[in-house]
Amino acid sequence: MIAVTFFCQGFSALEMSNALGIQSNKVEAIAWVLLQRSLLQAMSDLTSDCKDSLNINKLNLKMLCEQLDLTIEKKNLPLDSDFFKNPKKIPVVEDAKNCYLLWLQSHGLQRAIAEVLANRLPRYFVFALVQQWMTNSHEYALLHDAIASPFATANEREWAWMRYSGWLQRKVDESMFGELFGLRQIYIRLRAYYKRSVKVNGSKRTERIVVDLEKNIKEWLEYAHHNDAIRVICGGPGCGKSSFSRMLAAKLTDEENEELPTLPVLFVPLYLLDLSGDLLESMRDFFQADLDNILPLNPLEKNNAEHRLLIIFDGLDELSMQGKVAAQVAKDFVSEVQRKLLAFNRQELRVFVLMTGRELTVQANKEEFRKEGQILHVLPYYRTREDLEKHIYVSESGLLEQDQRQCWWKKYGRLKSKPYNGLPDILNQREKIVEITAQPLLNYLLALSYECNTIDFLSKNDFNENEIYHSLLEQVYQRDWANYQHPTLGNIRQEEFERILEEIAIACWHGNGRTATTLQIEKRCTSGSLKKLLNVFEDGVKASITQLLTAFYFRQTGFQGSEATFEFTHKSFGEYLTARRILLEVKLIQQQLEQYRENSDIGWDEKECLKRWVMLCGPSKMDEYLFSFLCDEIRLNALDQVQRWQKTLCDLVSYMQQCSLPMEKLSPRLEKYIDEVTYSRNASESLLATLSGCALFTKEISSINWHGVSTFGNLLSTIQGQRVNHENPLVFACLNHLNLNRCNLLFRDLYMANLEGANLEGTNLEGANLQEVNLKAADLRMANLQETSLQRINLEGANLEGANLEGANLEGANLQRANLQRANLQRASLEGANLEGANLEGVYLERTKFSRANLKNTLWSKEIHRQDLIGIKSTLNIPDSTEF
Template sequence: DFVDSDSGWLTDKHTRFLFLLDGFDELLLEGRESGGLKDFLQQIEQFQKDSHHRFLITGRPLSVQGIERVITQSEDLKRAELQPMHDGLRNMWHQKWSVMFGQTESDSFQEFLSVCPIDINNKLAREPLLLYLLGRMHREQRLKSEMFEGIQGPVAKLVIYDEAVRWVIEEQRQDQNVRLAGLESEDLRQALTEAAVCVTQSDQKVSKISFLEARLAHDKDNSIYELLQNARKNVKISEQKLLNNLLTAFYIKPASGDKEGSVEFAHKSFGEFLFAERLKDAMEDWSQEGKRRGEKYLVSPDTMHREIYDLLGYGSLTSEVMDYLMAMLFRSDNFEVLILFERLYNFYLRWCNGDFINAVETNWPRLKMTSLRAQIPDRKKPLGLQQINTYTGLNVILLLLELQRYSQKPDYLQDTLIFWPCGEPGTEELSSAQLRSIIGISECLHTNAFREIVGSFLSNSQLSGADLSNVDLSGVDLSGADLSGAYLSNANLSDADLSNADLSDADLRGVLFINANLNRANLSNASLSNANLNRADLRDSNLGNANLRGASLKSTSLNNANFSGTDIIDADLSNASLSRANLTDADLSNTDLRGASLNNADLSNANLRGAALIDTNLSRASLSRTSLSGAYLNNADLSLTSLVDANLSLTSLSNANLSNAYLNNADLKGTELKDANLEGTDLSSAKYLTVDQLHGARLCRTLLPKSIDLDPNRDCSE
């Protein structure tokens, strides 16, 4: 009431408000797709700057993919992780459970959780609503520890949700109206999965009962459809009321504030699980061979294409749905993965060719658009023909990528399934620029749509020889991907995960790799000239014979990296970490290595002429036969370093630490050694060293050439 009665409630300096905005990924779905989420966060940031109030906004991490920099570069926006129930809170919950149902039941439930897989005990059982569900199902003996033997991850969740659905359906069948209607469990389950489709495809995650009724009407043999038909003849009960009665369950409820017959899932996970089950049912059918003579498949190509657009032409599949779906499919006895993969790949090829969107007679994208607009007339931003076609294609790409990933797991098909987004090399299936074209087409959905929808599913993808020049793939997951020989010049791969990726022979000129993860990546023979690798992680990577001329590697982590034979001329490696790196035969002339760490690095035979090594850590490095003429090593740490046969002519080593270094046969002609620390340094066979060069240097236990008449312990007393 005070909001309405007090016009100054926001400006009162004596009162600070903390605004809690829960679930921005759902509330702002449409805004996010149009870039509105970024604008929203910037408005929050400005409001906090201009006022003394604060906001706490919650949502799923994937919802901010692509706009992370808005948060990380802001001083007023801080990202935090919402913690699950800790042990103290959960113990309090168990105490209250024991008050309601007795200590014996509470102890038994806790013992059950202790032997459950970690995904249940430490994840699901730390969410209040799901903890209640687990407790109630355990109390009614629907969950037992034996059910989870030998399973982990999404499969453990499947067991929980599947049993929950069975339990709720059995509870519902006790209802007299349901019993009289003669409905079977399968009928009710179908109604639930279709309800999940409706809710998922509705932009506000709330579905009209009429939408569900229309979907059920497609199956004329379904008992629920017959029940609806009979209801039309009974003036005492409406179809919507009947469906509402059927859907009244633990996880389905009337939509908040809605009076027109809408439903939503009380917990998002149930809707995702049931939607995945609906997809699984369809894909099982798509993967079956025909049973009649002359019938290749159980589901004809036309029917399959219609169903693909019907189920996938609404928006993007979430990672949660994909996890459930893959776990369901690969546990199913009615699923032929090779057939499904082949059929989906053929669909993908035709989709890339524009066969479906350009069809004159039966146009599945147009039919889906008409259906959605009829069933969701109040959608804020109705999907157009191109958007439905694009969403469908991107979702099929996700399915192909995940089928490939799952089939490579142990006990499956290993390398039998390979998805080539740009066509298999050596064939004319698709253009090498096909994926770049898809990325461009995806902009019809919203800016960076491909990156946000597909970006987290690209690990281990096959993109050898692909043309991805100038594309924005920042923040995507390309770990383990095959990008050998790919064209990525001027692409943006900042914050991307390219760990273990194969980028050998790739064209990476001018690419942005800022903050990218290239740990253990293969970059041999790659062209990285003028690339920006600032703050990237290149530990244990292979850069052998690569071209890094003019590249920027400021503050980059290159520990244990292989640079043998690499061209690093004019590169900026200031403050980079190169400890234990292999730089043998590398050309680092005129390279900026100020403040870099090269301890234990192997720089033998490297060319460091004119390089800036001021304040660089070269302790224990090997610089044998290295050319350092004209280099700047002021204040550098060369303690215990091997400089055997090194060319240090005209090099500045003033204030450098050369204690216990080895300079046998090193060329010191014109080398500046003022204030250098030569304690324990072996200069016994150094060439062209003069007495004048050693004035001002620290000599203590120094091994000097016989031609130098100086006390090798001159400065030990200092």
Template sequence: MTNRPGLAVKKPISVWNKPLKANFKDFFKSLGKAGVDAATGQWIGVGKDAIDALSAIGLESNEPEELAWALIYNALTKAVASIISDSQFLIQDIPNSVEGLSDSLDLSLESSELEISNRFFEHPEQLAIVKAIQTPLRQWLEGFGIEPFQAEVLSNRLPAYFVFALNQEWRQRSQTYARITETVQTPFTQATEREHGWRLYNSWLQKQIQEPMLFEAFGLEDIYVPLRAYYRRKVEGHRDDGDDLDVRPAHGDKGNVERVVVDLSDCLQAWLKTADKNDAIRIVSGGPGSGKSSFAKIFAARQAKTGAFPVLFVPLHQFDPAGDLIKSVGEFVRYDEYLKDNPLNPDDDSLRLLVVFDGLDELALQGKLAKEVAQEFVREVQAKVSQFNRRKTRVQVLITGREVAVQESFKEPQQVLHALPYVVPEEERKKERYEPYLDTANLLTNDQRNDWWQKYGAATQKPYSAMPEELNRGNLTEITAQPLLNYLVALSYMQGKLTLNEQTNLNTVYADLLNAVYDRSYEDNRRHAAIGDMTREQFIRVLEEIALAAWHGDGRTTTVEEIERHCSNSGLQRLLEIFEEGAKAGVTRLLAAFYFRQSGVRGNERTFEFTHKSFGEYLTACRIVRAMERIQKQLDRRREDMEEGWDERDALLHWAEVCGPTRMDTYLFSFLRHEVALKPVDQINQWQQTFAYLIGVMLRQGMPIEKIDPPLKFQQANRWAINAEEALLAALNSCSRVTQDLSNVDWPSKEAFGTWVGRLQGQRLGPENVVALQSLSNLNLDNAILFCRDFYGTFLEGASLKGAILNLARLDQASFKWARLEGARFFDASLKRANFWGARLERASFEGARLEGASFIDASLEGALFGWASFVDVSFENASLVDVNFENASLVRTDFTTADLQAISWNEDTNWEDVIGLETAMNIPEALKQQLGLMQLGEANET
């Protein structure tokens, strides 16, 4: 098999000269007519069948010269048609006469001679006719209203598209072109069917990164900026307390872990080159929009282009993770247009393969949590890779995905690489309380947003040498630092649709882009067929329902049947019919490519998928907020008229229908919080009271899952109830984070909350918390019984737990910032690295508690009990410790900087080893000064 991405010659041949005598003029005429609706005069698009029909030339003879010309012509016309098909969303105008436009094209190439030499088989993209045809292609695109610079960019794609089409043409009609291989030795002469497949697949990978993006003429490769990443490692010589590496250290654990910064591509290149059979898997982890999937496509294409060994790219949302990995890969390529044999064949002695699995977080199986599926998949990959590489390195695997809990399977440095944003502010790099960056090459000093805007300016012919100054502002930094979101900001900014104010967040960026797309479809008073007569509100409403259908499915993909059912249930059937009519007429990427696109068939149903999962999550959050609005409206109607609106059970049923089928994850919760925050505060206040009330009703009467139609089996009904109940809590918390008011739920009993949250939590699969444990801030839990409860890493900021019983609870890394905890009991509780910053803890009991690394900065602890408690690296900086009992406590390296120690009590068993900050502490008892030898402090501490 040749290692070249194109065609390579093994035997020189004489030059073939062939007068073209080709009528490209008729080809362009036919292409234009195929894409225009004769009745309406609107552009409806060029489909695959039309491309195949237009790009087939009849043969004059069976001579090799004629066959070679047919091969080139068919590949060339197919490439031209594909470029037009991929960019048809940019078409703005239909010429008055398609024939007149075609007649005006510069087709002087038709009178020239086609020269085919051995160089053609080595570099087909350099054939003179390929460059010559770019001129009429550009003119044709301009004639259909595409901007000149965009037409230039698109026509420059022809060489890559031609190589792909050439390989495809040979693969499809190998018998027709057999005489060529009988005459000369081409790359196809000795190649097996399998090698044909890899050659075609590799050219497809190159084409993927050049295909137009979203609403643009340029491709991913034109604006791609190389990613930086970091891996985490323990600092040499530092104590290891056994915690997982991916748990962020808190106060008192400084310097435990450092982040080593690397160029992501260079780091993976070195890994491939080393090819250690015992270190053959890498994970690239990153949040939504961090550029990991774009990186995966670029890396796979560039590795394939080197020809070192084959590269298989697997989008995991199209992959069945169940069972044996080899069988799953075989099933995946079974329907592939290019590869016919299983690349992961254990009987292939010459096997050397890089497999890129993209989107670990998008694996889904019915009845299983995504994280559980991901862990099982990774274990299967590890097992199979180990078997393949028993004697030598045959397979290396790169997996990308959001931050998922598979890190425990990879303990060695560099195995898990975390994608970094375009910019990491200097103050964040130097925060002592977090993990420091080790950046020996000073990679982080470069703000890559400027690099991206330079490339974007070149691709759009705009004079950008750096990021526009008005976008370089504090509240936008977090958004523009992420590759995908930076691009979305650029799209809205270029169209003048971006809202720039202090409230600008990720949701407003998506909303602005959504509005820009709708407005764009009405430019110059031309209505896009896909939108029809829909208003802006109706257009967004349909997209929300599609997003909900996808969320209820696998999170990304849904079928037309599921969309229709959701729309029918929501009274949107008529709007969907408008949309579907447009879709059947050929929905272009103006609507489809960014939001959702037809992706295949499930059963007998067409499927649509969101090309960017985060956009589906945004729309789903909007749909959930719409459900909140509807519930409030219907309950208000019932209060005004007993025969109108809904009662509480009706409201809970509607909530179960919206939020029951699928569990909310952290990313959707984030979108929900941001969307709620954009509503008027008075409305949010009302929602907070309503959802607190509904939780109380639910706890007494249960979720009305029995009313779901069709009826659910018990296990399914139980899962729906848990999902809906957790979403209730998430909605309530989203409101309280805006109002900062306590949420007062009428708990049926003191143990009701603990029982409920335990049901929502279930069994841990790792240190990450379910949404329920991220939704407890500002919640009134006074006097709650939470004995032995697992609240590891729980977010309880601003909550009220006066008199609550948390004895023997696990509260490591929990956050109680500004919480009300007067009289709370933490007897023998584990509070390692817990944060009590600014909390009210008067008379709280921490007897026997483990408080290593905890923070009580600015906390009020008058009368608190710390007998027998274990302190290591605890901070009481600026805390009020009046009348606190430290008898038998161990206070190793505890920080009392500016703390008030008036009337504290201790005994001879209190351990004051290496305490710090006493020189600035106030009201230190004289007896303690004498015991610790601090008499020299004099009266300085009394002020």
């Protein structure tokens, strides 16, 4: 914190008033001191918040204090109840803001930019005022007795809520990404939709009802019934869920707010909750861990209960730290919250709960939220025509038609003093870039890259999201110190800076996905070559790590024991860096294994490679979001390089399933057998996922030497475990392009698996569940698919020549351009299937069902008998020579 408050230290309020030369009565003098202390503290905090944009060492703090004194001396201070009811509106605050504005300009900031910063002062002042009153209340005793204010009449509980409300207000005004503006200044009101089933002409269809998210929540808070106390907001990474929640909390606790009902709000980031016990116990621990004394008294305790309360639980997807499957932890938490709400709201609706989470987590718990409108899906800034045609949206007052990107860029231009009248045309010319600008977080990161010209948007045909994150890393490194040694980073080169951040990301991944302690980070960063990088700092490794964390987008969240805990400000930053580190390990393994094979005295053998892989990927599961970043990172490399990685990974999978993972080589070895099982499962899945990412890029078959016909099935069973719901483990999305030639997958559960491009020639899939599986372009020649469930399967372009599909259920399957020559379709059901352009020459048909099938441009043999084609229509395109 910038030391502008030195002027106040060591003096009582009366002593300060005398020092300031205030000659009025004591009550007014003390009020002036309270005002000055609070303003100075607010200016101090605000200036510290924007230190990246100001040269802190050259700030003339004495001049700021003197200018503030002169401003205060010239003004009258009305000592009435309005002094405390709405402190932002005290006239002298506006004068102080102008004083602060001039001071910022004197330090080189353009007026438009300085105004953005100065406009945030009033809310910083409110929080500082409450803090000052509560911390030094004994010094303001005369003022307490003289004014009928909320402060004077409030008890401890009310004071705590005032302070917490001020803190919530200030949080949305704090600098974001080192900018001079906060979330409040750049925020765009979000839209959302909920699903509604309707009957049209006797059949059901799903409509998406579009709403203004804030307005929808307002109506819920005002009119909800006592058994309707929960709302869930879901969306992908960076869609604005948490930003909306923070803005909602700030608005609901703002006395000036006229749009929303004012009520106490408790904002709870779920990764801070320990859910090993009862929810109420977890909340007690949450309040006890508040070392900064920001939170109010626990409103879930009977003595501190509020008449009405909104609790915002942010981040359902971040509940995986308890050692269980993430989806199960979230499900248990939701059930626990619902049980507690039944007790809290037995007589009347007193406690509301708003939850946020990523789509996959909420989808896994959708059965818990059956009321229409309980789950609200956040909409992006812009909807493509393709999406609007794909789904049925119902929108009032043109709500969905607005392109919110234009509004955002106009705001951004004003705040940055840039001539943006909307989204720059160059960013609206590539489909992939259009998709990125539609997402709030990525749109902002793209704006940073656009300003710095770090990405050539004109030449990009296949834009990659990871390029935006990499551009951000470059900007963080070069932001204000491109031409001189940075006081935090010293002489660390950019690639070294990025390497340390990757290790920090792994420490967070091994923790709960977003947070890690300095000790955990230190352990990762002091191993191997990274230790020498940290030695450039003068204050020791732990202090070095803390300094480095503040250079990137981290914030301190508290303590675990005596260790400070840091978190990524956005979880997706950690996922991006983790993906980079995993791919780095692939590069190292490929290089070292090649060296070993050329000269066994150097490099790593397969066992050493797999040991390192287990240490990196064993502690935590890879999820769909991390996998997506990994695939994008792979695509940034040359094709021949990725081909070499794919070959190396195939060799490791072959070695792993023959010799198993070398758990005995871990140092220290894991103490419990169940931990070794977990590490083995996670490492195996991550290995197959990384191989999948390479194959998605090369489009080549991953040739793995399966040492038995059941080996692959056994490996899949080990990773999958017992199915408990419709959700699949990640590995099911990562089976593309595998060589499963002649494998035995009898009665195998492959529901919704991705087997695109896989080689399944001669594979035994009899009785397997292939419902909704993606087998696009797969090779299924001579495969045994007898009595198999293939409903809604994607077999577009697949080769099924000679396959046995006797009795198979292919209802609703996509068989466009599939090769079914000489396949056995006896008793198969192809009702509603799409066979457009498929080749059915020489197929064996007996009692085969084709009702509602699309047989446009289908190739048939001449020897077809009508009795074999149940449901066939005379209007179908069948050769004239066909005998019926």
